[in-house]
Amino acid sequence: MDKQMNYGSDYKYIPATSKESGSGIEVLPDLYNYTVQIVNIHMIGDPKTSDFVLVDAGMPHSAKDIISAVEKRFGTDSRPKAIILTHGHFDHVGAIIELVEHWQIPVYAHELEMPYLTGERSYPKPDPSVEGGMVAKMSPMFPNEPINLGNNVKPLPADGSVPYLPEFKWIHTPGHTPGQIALFRENDRALVAGDAFVTVKQESLYKVITQEQEISGPPKYLTTDWKAAKESVIKLASLKPTVAVTGHGLPMSGELLKKNLKTLAENFDDMAKPEHGKYVN
Numbered sequence: 001m002d003k004q005m006n007y008g009s010d011y012k013y014i015p016a017t018s019k020e021s022g023s024g025i026e027v028l029p030d031l032y033n034y035t036v037q038i039v040n041i042h043m044i045g046d047p048k049t050s051d052f053v054l055v056d057a058g059m060p061h062s063a064k065d066i067i068s069a070v071e072k073r074f075g076t077d078s079r080p081k082a083i084i085l086t087h088g089h090f091d092h093v094g095a096i097i098e099l100v101e102h103w104q105i106p107v108y109a110h111e112l113e114m115p116y117l118t119g120e121r122s123y124p125k126p127d128p129s130v131e132g133g134m135v136a137k138m139s140p141m142f143p144n145e146p147i148n149l150g151n152n153v154k155p156l157p158a159d160g161s162v163p164y165l166p167e168f169k170w171i172h173t174p175g176h177t178p179g180q181i182a183l184f185r186e187n188d189r190a191l192v193a194g195d196a197f198v199t200v201k202q203e204s205l206y207k208v209i210t211q212e213q214e215i216s217g218p219p220k221y222l223t224t225d226w227k228a229a230k231e232s233v234i235k236l237a238s239l240k241p242t243v244a245v246t247g248h249g250l251p252m253s254g255e256l257l258k259k260n261l262k263t264l265a266e267n268f269d270d271m272a273k274p275e276h277g278k279y280v281n
């Protein structure tokens with residue numbers, strides 16, 4: 001293991017939370033949604049076995065919370081086979097260094113996300129001028145510098161397969177970030193959507209706190225390519241998922257998901273794209 005891992009110099013605890021923080025939902029027998037403050041992580045795997053992976057790595061300084069949630073579900077001293085990242089934003093990699101050090105496991109991400117995970121490139125700065133609320137306004141304080149996972153992070157296999165999850169495929173869903181991915185399982189049409197779309201209006205602190213369920217495009221303040229973001233939502237809607245877990249907000253399934261995702265895909269510019277902002281043209 002590479003000992004050279006480090007967070008950016010702007011890494012810090014973010015004082016924002018939701019009423020779901022610290023609680024989990026068994027969405028499917030082998031799909032668990034756990035909320036860390038204002039973001040979700042996902043555990044994929046049957047808790048009767050020790051075979052599971054973790055998707056994303058929560059908020060800064062949340063490693064203890066994540067490890068105890070994992071041990072609660074999979075048993076004391078259990079460890080995932082790997083961490084798969086939907087993308088590298090601070091709220092999805094917040095505890096990753098401590099987790100990799102604790103579990104000694106590999107991390108996988110899309111090739112286009114690698115510069116942000118190996119200390120090479122910062123994401124574009126968040127845009128606090130987008131409408132939507134207090135979280136958008138707070139976004140300039142969010143850590144923006146890249147973390148460096150060194151050789152602990154590897155690109156996902158080019159053939160669409162997902163390490164340790166043979167039933168899943170990864171799907172490239174750029175727009176929110178260049179290398180964002182979703183995970184999709186054909187046999188039950190389960191979708192792990194990352195931030196390609198979310199089920200809470202993430203820009204609004206009030207809605208984040210209450211977790212009122214409402215389909216929404218990717219968080220506006222951090223999305224930089226709105227054309228690609230729209231195509232990604234259309235791509236995910238065309239998969240006709242029966243259940244979706246997202247980076248923010250409560251899981252959604254059945255008719256509600258079908259109807260809402262179709263509406264979002266067909267009306268993306270009205271529903272998701274900010275009316276003004278520095279990444280809107």
Ligand SMILES: [Zn+2]
Pocket residue numbers: 087089176195219222
């Ligand atoms: Zn994000």
Ligand SMILES: [Zn+2]
Pocket residue numbers: 039089091092195219247248
């Ligand atoms: Zn996010």
